[in-house]
Amino acid sequence: GAGVxxxxxxxVTEKGKDVELRCDPISGHTALYWYRQSLGQGLEFxxxxxxxxxxxxSGLPSDxxxxxxxxxxxxxxxxxxTQQEDSAVYLCASKGGGADTQYFGPGTRLTVL
Amino acid sequence: SQQGEEDPQALxxxxxxxxxxxxxxxxxxxxxxxxxxxxxxxLVHLILIRSNEREKHSGRLRVTLDxxxxxxxxxxxxxxxxxxxxxxxxxxxxxxxxxxxxGTGTRLTIIP
Numbered sequence: 413g414a415g416v417x418x419x420x421x422x423x424v425t426e427k428g429k430d431v432e433l434r435c436d437p438i439s440g441h442t443a444l445y446w447y448r449q450s451l452g453q454g455l456e457f458x459x460x461x462x463x464x465x466x467x468x469x470s471g472l473p474s475d476x477x478x479x480x481x482x483x484x485x486x487x488x489x490x491x492x493x494t495q496q497e498d499s500a501v502y503l504c505a506s507k508g509g510g511a512d513t514q515y516f517g518p519g520t521r522l523t524v525l
Numbered sequence: 526s527q528q529g530e531e532d533p534q535a536l537x538x539x540x541x542x543x544x545x546x547x548x549x550x551x552x553x554x555x556x557x558x559x560x561x562x563x564x565x566x567x568l569v570h571l572i573l574i575r576s577n578e579r580e581k582h583s584g585r586l587r588v589t590l591d592x593x594x595x596x597x598x599x600x601x602x603x604x605x606x607x608x609x610x611x612x613x614x615x616x617x618x619x620x621x622x623x624x625x626x627x628g629t630g631t632r633l634t635i636i637p
Contacts, residue, residue: 445624455613455627468622503568505625512556512575512617514625518567 414438416517418504424523425494433489433502433520441508441515444487446471446479449519450500458502461487494524531614531628539636544601546631548614549594555617557590558625559599562611571599571612601633609635 417436425431437444446458457471461481472478476495481487491498501521505514531548538544550557556575560568574581574590574597581588587600601608611632615625 443623447625447627454629455615457624457626460622460624468624470622471624501566505568507623513558513570513573515570516560516568521566 416504416506416515418517418520420520422521426525428493430492431494435487435504437506438515441506443507445505446489447503448500496524499524531631533631535632537634538604540604540606542604544604544633546599546612548597548628550616553619555619557597558615560613604635606635606637
């Protein structure tokens with residue numbers, strides 16, 4: 413596609429529920445990144461994919477967070493048993509073609525009630 | 526965690542004036558990138574400067590990088606109302622697995 417897309421745009425859920433956030437990177441981009449932006453913590457790295465592998469998961473805050481990428485394209489970030497502190501904007505970025513620039517999607521705003 | 530700080534945290538200037546934002550970081554880097562964010566959503570890439578570069582221009586933007594001081598600045602000349610946004614620097618650290626570490630951001634308001 414023309415740019416990175418993310419869905420849903422907004423998600424409101426109840427504490428304890430599971431949520432799935434989706435990212436469609438720019439076509440052909442092999443690297444994919446998830447970040448989180450919250451009021452208290454600013455912009456934080458979560459996980460990095462190169463193809464379908466995740467060489468760096470160091471930013472995932474707890475074992476309730478997981479992500480996968482299939483076919484070297486779409487990625488899903490799953491948060492289990494959501495907590496109020498998970499409320500944030502979740503941003504996805506992709507990179508490819510030998511360039512160093514990461515291109516970001518519009519984000520998913522997650523609100524946990 | 527965030528690598529560095531940006532200052533000022535907030536800046537308000539009259540349309541047509543120049544705006545300068547500064548970024549400091551902590552580790553050795555491959556490159557530094559500046560992004561703009563409107564309304565707390567997606568980040569728009571503005572410019573990338575590599576560690577062996579000292580200055581770079583793109584339209585009304587000028588970025589400088591001083592690796593000895595671990596600092597960068599972003600200058601926006603002849604500001605416009607549409608430049609109102611938050612601006613973030615982000616570093617790609619050497620040995621950092623290509624992830625970006627962001628600064629705290631500067632909230633820029635252009636007064637028409």
